[in-house]
Amino acid sequence: SYELRLFPCVPPASELIPPGACKTLNSAAIYANNEVDLAEVDIYGFDYDYTLALYSNALNTMIYNQARTFLIEHFKYPEEISKYEYVPNFAVRGLHYDIQKGLLMKIDAFHYIQRGTVSCSVNKIYFTMGFLSRTQGPRVKQFMDIFSIPEMTLLAVANDFFITNDIEYDPVHLFKDISEAIGMVHLKGFMYKWVMQDLGELIQRGEETDAVLHRLVSQGKKLFLITNSPFSFVDKGMTHMAGKKWRDFFDVVIVQADKPHFFTDCVKPFRRLDDNGDLRWEKIKSLDKGQIYKQGNLYDFLRLTGWRGSKVLYFGDHLYSDLADLMLRHGWRTAAIVPELEHETKVVSTNRYALSLTWLQALTGLLEQLQVHKDQESKQVFREWQQERDELRAMIKNLYNPQFGSIFRTGHNPTYFSRRLCRFSDIYMASLSCLLNYDLSYTFYPRRTPLQHEAPLWMDQLCTGCMKTPFLEEMSHIR
Ligand SMILES: [Mg+2]
CATH class of the missing domain: 3.40.50.1000 (HAD superfamily/HAD-like)
Incomplete structure (x- = not known):
């Protein structure tokens, strides 16, 4: 029957996240x-x-404002750009920027561009292309620095200003000028001065x-x-x-x-x-x-x-x-x-996220099975489910950040940032203070994640010690 709708009968979300996993979804971990x-x-x-x-986020606003001033006063950009205030949660770390087209985008571990994550109103260029080829390399810059968040915001703002006012401009010049304006905030010692003047407020x-x-x-x-x-x-x-x-x-x-x-x-x-x-x-x-x-x-x-x-x-x-x-x-x-883990682990721990993701996985499984039925009715249901899946994915992305979603995933795949994080770090954490939660003889074990051809037979959450499930009780009888 195609009347299947899982929502009314799913258990409360607290039961969806295994208790063992809850313990690890924590910004102190x-x-x-x-x-x-x-x-x-x-x-x-x-x-x-x-x-x-x-540093507190207030520093990003200060860097943005000062660079915007340089852009207008030093680089003689239109005065109207000063009306664009800093948008705190616009950009996220790890984005790529196409210097010639003036577009920010989020790339996954396989170099695909996530749909709906290209800034500005010219989304369609990338919707048709959808893939970042290696030949584009030199024209594309990845922003990996936390200090670059105000830079990305200023880039998006300035591009938006020229496009919406129909003013012809060269995105390559714009990119160079903004990089320089941001650089001036650091080189001229503004950032050092602000931090030293207000240590209590800016250092957390x-x-x-x-x-x-x-x-x-x-x-x-x-x-x-x-x-x-x-x-x-x-x-x-x-x-x-x-x-x-x-x-x-x-x-x-x-x-x-x-x-x-x-x-x-x-x-x-x-x-x-x-x-x-x-x-x-x-x-x-x-x-x-x-x-x-x-x-x-x-x-x-x-x-x-x-x-x-x-x-x-x-x-x-x-x-x-x-x-x-x-x-x-x-x-x-x-x-x-x-530091982004602080926010991201909070999102992952919400009931709304757990429900949406569980339903997304179930729906994807249903789509996989339904595709072999070629009758008209099945095809119609398939299209409806596909649309529902797209909506769910967009909704989950918005839980993190409306423009770019999570810094760790694009839809199902890890991001380019995520892949680099796995490659270059043995351990990772929201802040240095997480170290206070562990004994200095502690061993960090990575969780085993199943490969595509493997069955997820192991449940390593059981080891975290806070679970009382029938399965665990059964295991203790066996022992
Ligand atoms: Mg540093």
Whole structure:
């Protein structure tokens, strides 16, 4: 019978999410791509911005406003652009931007463009194409930085302004000008100034960062810091979070490191900054506690410290400039900070999401079975179900973000961002503070996800210990 409608008879959503899984859908949890045993980690390394110092969203608005001002005053763009206010939840990290067409889009792990995730009113170009070919590579930029969210918003706004007002413009110039305007906010020191003036407002979870560092040091771990930011800025922020003696936590501190080149070039030598912040000229023969070093490179770092291989765990928020080279070339373990998990795990834990996704899966299964029936009535029902499936997918996407959906999935597939996250990080978490929830001898085990030809026979949620299901009881009888 085609009268089948599952909605009225599905159990309440709380029963749909296995209780064991509930426990892991949590922004305080650390998730594993690879098995990591913390007992084996002796040395913890950190990036600074968005890793040790987590910034509030207010900073994005400030970066956007200042770059918009540069665009009008320095690059002489039309004054009317100033009427476009910052839209906080417009862009998401990991989007691609077509420089020549002026379009933001979300690409999945197989280079397909997710339908309905192309910004601006010219959606149809990509609806017909729908696939990002490799030949488009150089024309397309991926935004992986959390700092790039205001940049994407300004790009969308400026493109929208020119298109809706029917003004002819060159999207390539627009892209260059906006990149430069955003760059000026950083280079002219605006961002550093704002953060240093309002540490309490703009840096979040500072006490938790302090607690993490304290705990690691008290358990005999070695700590180091490699950041691209200047010392005066890091010093202000760290003093705010961990007190005047923050440098006691770290065995090595490296500022203005010029990552990712720090990890790939072996040319730039380390230099020492003296107490006045002046560069010293002498050759660096060791990296000493209490000193501040500038620039340098990973090869010298490895040679001088001897910190190699899997006893080192490095934390960073940028998948490419913090983690990729370490993972691919140097064998350190890597941990990604993904602040977006805070919001995304909240969505995944709602009843509405659980219901919609369960029904989507059931409906997809029904479509798969129904397609072999070629009579008119079956074909009609097939079309209706297909439409319902499209609506459900759009609705689920909107639960995360109305324009671009989740940063981890495009429909069924992982995103390009997700694939990179799996490749370049052993573990990932919403913030450094998640580490406080685990013992330092804890082993993170990745969940086994079935491949397409495998049956999901295992239920590893059972291991999390909070389930009381008939199945579990049965298992205990067997034991
Ligand atoms: Mg960073």
